[in-house]
Amino acid sequence: MSFLDYAPAPESRAILSLRPSYGLFVDGEFVDGNGPAFTTISPATEEGLTEIATADDADVDRAVAAARKAYDRVWSKLSGSDRGKYLFRIARLVQERARELAVAETLNNGKPIKESRDVDIPLVAAWFFYYAGWADKLDHAGLGPDPRPLGVAGQIIPWNFPLLMLAWKIAPALASGNTVVLKPAETTPLTALLFAEILQQADLPPGVVNIVTGPGATGQALVRHPDVDKIAFTGSTAVGREIARATAGTRKRLTLELGGKAANIVFDDAPIDQAIEGVVNGIFYNQGHVCCAGSRLLVQENVHDDVVERLKQRLTTLRLGDPLDKNTDIGAVNSAEQLERIRELTAAGEEEGATRWSPPCVLPDAGFWFAPTIFTGVQTSSRIAREEIFGPVLSILTFRTPQEAIAKANNTPYGLSAGIWSDKGSRVLAVADELRAGVVWTNTFNRFDPASPFGGYKESGYGREGGKQGLSAYLAPAGGIR
Numbered sequence: 001m002s003f004l005d006y007a008p009a010p011e012s013r014a015i016l017s018l019r020p021s022y023g024l025f026v027d028g029e030f031v032d033g034n035g036p037a038f039t040t041i042s043p044a045t046e047e048g049l050t051e052i053a054t055a056d057d058a059d060v061d062r063a064v065a066a067a068r069k070a071y072d073r074v075w076s077k078l079s080g081s082d083r084g085k086y087l088f089r090i091a092r093l094v095q096e097r098a099r100e101l102a103v104a105e106t107l108n109n110g111k112p113i114k115e116s117r118d119v120d121i122p123l124v125a126a127w128f129f130y131y132a133g134w135a136d137k138l139d140h141a142g143l144g145p146d147p148r149p150l151g152v153a154g155q156i157i158p159w160n161f162p163l164l165m166l167a168w169k170i171a172p173a174l175a176s177g178n179t180v181v182l183k184p185a186e187t188t189p190l191t192a193l194l195f196a197e198i199l200q201q202a203d204l205p206p207g208v209v210n211i212v213t214g215p216g217a218t219g220q221a222l223v224r225h226p227d228v229d230k231i232a233f234t235g236s237t238a239v240g241r242e243i244a245r246a247t248a249g250t251r252k253r254l255t256l257e258l259g260g261k262a263a264n265i266v267f268d269d270a271p272i273d274q275a276i277e278g279v280v281n282g283i284f285y286n287q288g289h290v291c292c293a294g295s296r297l298l299v300q301e302n303v304h305d306d307v308v309e310r311l312k313q314r315l316t317t318l319r320l321g322d323p324l325d326k327n328t329d330i331g332a333v334n335s336a337e338q339l340e341r342i343r344e345l346t347a348a349g350e351e352e353g354a355t356r357w358s359p360p361c362v363l364p365d366a367g368f369w370f371a372p373t374i375f376t377g378v379q380t381s382s383r384i385a386r387e388e389i390f391g392p393v394l395s396i397l398t399f400r401t402p403q404e405a406i407a408k409a410n411n412t413p414y415g416l417s418a419g420i421w422s423d424k425g426s427r428v429l430a431v432a433d434e435l436r437a438g439v440v441w442t443n444t445f446n447r448f449d450p451a452s453p454f455g456g457y458k459e460s461g462y463g464r465e466g467g468k469q470g471l472s473a474y475l476a477p478a479g480g481i482r
């Protein structure tokens with residue numbers, strides 16, 4: 001029992017009525033898939049939620065053909081302001097159905113309802129509003145006069161922010177005049193299918209967006225399809241590499257948003273309590289299933305003991321449990337497979353000599369759960385300092401000088417994000433300038449805004465999503481393509 005006790009405050013599931021099964025969304029309709037249907041579950045209870053279709057190569061081909069037809073006949077012929085009207089309509093429908101989408105996301109992903117309700121879904125609407133505003137202003141996107149869409153975009157997304165990653169992909173693609181075939185992750189297809197219903201409500205012309213569910217093989221079919229002009233992928237670095245190989249030498253454009261191992265750097269002059277909140281948000285938000293998570297804490301040596309002590313106190317107040325409970329801070333790990341990976345890497349951390357600590361915490365019997373965990377005494381060479389764990393696990397290292405902090409922060413194959421905590425503005429700017437990371441937050445962490453570009457260096461990928469930079473991934477200068 002934690003020192004604060006709360007009565008249960010579950011969000012009602014009544015707002016969500018799921019069909020017993022969902023087909024693929026192709027050419028504006030739900031259709032059967034050729035592959036075997038599978039049950040999508042709640043990772044918090046392992047309860048089956050509904051049946052999902054699997055798209056095979058022929059289904060992917062059908063979806064690409066629908067997207068091509070919609071591109072040639074309808075979408076590429078509409079004015080920017082007309083495309084914008086559809087995007088505004090989609091944004092408003094997301095807001096209208098926000099509570100239902102939040103419940104579905106939490107059920108299928110395992111993330112706390114307060115996150116899906118207050119962060120994921122509002123950001124989904126914000127992304128569509130933002131790119132709706134761009135649709136008639138593409139001449140001002142910095143790509144020269146009269147930039148052109150690429151054509152059919154194949155988009156593949158992961159399971160950690162299912163609907164938000166869909167919005168990051170679909171909103172800029174449609175705003176810039178492309179049509180889409182999107183594949184959600186196999187463990188979290190639900191909100192993408194509810195989104196397909198929203199597209200029907202919005203009267204989006206058939207074929208402009210198609211959604212094909214299934215495993216990695218469905219994604220592979222999309223990547224290999226000869227009539228796809230662009231692949232946008234968010235997921236692991238290993239799969240990103242495979243996709244880069246498969247598209248090399250073809251005319252397909254490619255953007256990759258991959259993994260990360262971000263450093264969150266706390267200097268001794270930082271407001272420590274504020275930093276602790278940022279560190280907790282940085283690694284325990286969404287169970288640490290965040291590509292830009294602050295999974296390596298670099299603490300200046302003279303404040304290490306104080307920071308660790310306060311961090312432990314704070315972690316004992318986190319509430320782990322039913323993701324639909326409005327007071328829950330830590331929900332379920334998304335899958336048995338991911339739980340296994342977290343267990344394997346944390347065991348390696350202990351074997352390599354780091355000291356492991358978790359607050360007292362009762363894990364539910366059913367479902368996939370992992371207690372928030374910190375490691376102290378971590379060596380830079382340790383696997384838990386180098387590999388992405390993608391779970392609620394923080395590796396703590398120390399440094400003495402800003403130069404050492406920079407060297408350690410950059411000592412990673414990744415380069416997606418970083419955090420700096422310090423009261424001294426000149427130091428913040430000097431350190432930020434040296435960090436090889438796509439996003440650097442100062443005295444805050446995990447802040448997202450559709451106007452702000454996001455993306456990686458090194459093995460974290462290439463290309464930017466968000467802002468007007470996000471449009472350039474879907475546009476070519478006039479005469480540049482097709």
Ligand code: NAD
Binds near residue numbers: 159183184416461
């Ligand atoms: P994953 O790479 O296993 O899967 C991502 C998607 O790719 C899924 O839809 C999957 O079905 C599909 N896929 C798998 N094999 C494929 C193949 N050979 N060809 C085409 N598609 C294939 O990743 P995951 O486990 O779902 O997600 C976690 C990873 O995503 C982490 O590494 C995380 O850092 C990364 N991520 C990055 C960002 C970012 O913006 N940089 C955001 C969220 C997650």
